[in-house]
Amino acid sequence: MxxxxxxxxxxxxxxxxxxxxxxxxxxxxxxxxxxxxxxxxxxxxxxxxxxxxxxxxxxxxxxxxxxxxxxxxxxEVYTGPWLPEPETADAGQTPETAAIQAESVSYALLVLLEQLSPVERAVFILRETLDYDYRDIAELLDKSDANCRKLYSRAKQKVSTAPVPGREERAAAEPPIAVPVESTRVTSDQAKHAEILSRAFMAAANSGDFREFVGMLADDARLYTDGGGKVRSAIFPIIGSHRILAFLQGIAPGNIKPENQLLIDVNGQPGLRLNRGDELFAVLSFQFDSDSRPVRMFMVTNPDKLQHVIP
Missing domain, CATH: 1.10.1740 (Rna Polymerase Sigma Factor; Chain: A)
Known part of the structure; x- marks a missing residue:
């Protein structure tokens, strides 16, 4: 046939x-x-x-x-934090983009999934984000239902408490952040907070003063940059709002200008495309804790990971 x-x-x-x-x-x-x-x-x-x-x-x-x-x-030997490739689309709430957002898994969750073993990750994705039952997952992975249940339970616990990969965490564990993992897809509240934060960033770039934007972050917020050794970026996570402020004020004059920013959809949640002149410089996205505080920022500058970003 x-x-x-x-x-x-x-x-x-x-x-x-x-x-x-x-x-x-x-x-x-x-x-x-x-x-x-x-x-x-x-x-x-x-x-x-x-x-x-x-x-x-x-x-x-x-x-x-x-x-x-x-x-x-x-x-494991990657230069600096390894971050996923962002999946981007035009910002806006047309019926088509709303449908895409409803099915999207947040960028922050993709980062946290790096803590799982490959099989744990498969079980978690099939169960949590695609709502497959354990019998079907067991058949796909050639495992028992009971084993898949254990793998899922272990994976969910890891994702709920795990730190983002970063070199300083190898020496000292990052305090866990209460991430609402029970909602693996991007919620309307997350999208609203992400858009507010993105627009505040754009306003800061317009004024050249990032103090008000950084004041919206949690005091212990962290900024992760992924240049992959291809472009200059912070090898270690930038910890604390005052250090994030110093970093942004330092890179803004040459890289972040008001006319070179675009509000886009990053894995179903508002984020930013940052250009340097006419060329794509970075994609910026955010993570919020269970109290809707901005606790992590992810800036991807590795050009290999920006090939699929909308023009």
């Missing part, structure tokens, strides 16, 4: 890509995995496959696990 690969690609690519991206934190790697799966499918005998969707889900999940295992060593 001939497989209609084109129809399957159109039908299942969005789902498979979302799983691979949430597993890997890389849009580029996610695209490669999905493309490879469909190229392989064209050469396969598929008569024995009774449930094509389940088969494709199993392929993408297990390949993502394998890629993630091999990527761990690279990320």
């Amino acid at each position: 001939t497989t209609d690969t084109s129809s399957l690609y159109v039908e299942y690519k969005p789902l498979l890509s979302s799983i691979a991206y949430r597993m890997l934190g890389s849009l580029t790697d996610a695209e490669d995995i999905v493309q490879d799966i469909f190229i392989e499918l064209e050469t396969m005998q598929t008569d024995h496959i009774l449930n094509m969707k389940a088969y494709l889900l199993k392929m993408v999940t297990n390949r993502s696990i394998n890629v993630l295992k091999s990527a761990r060593k690279t990320r």
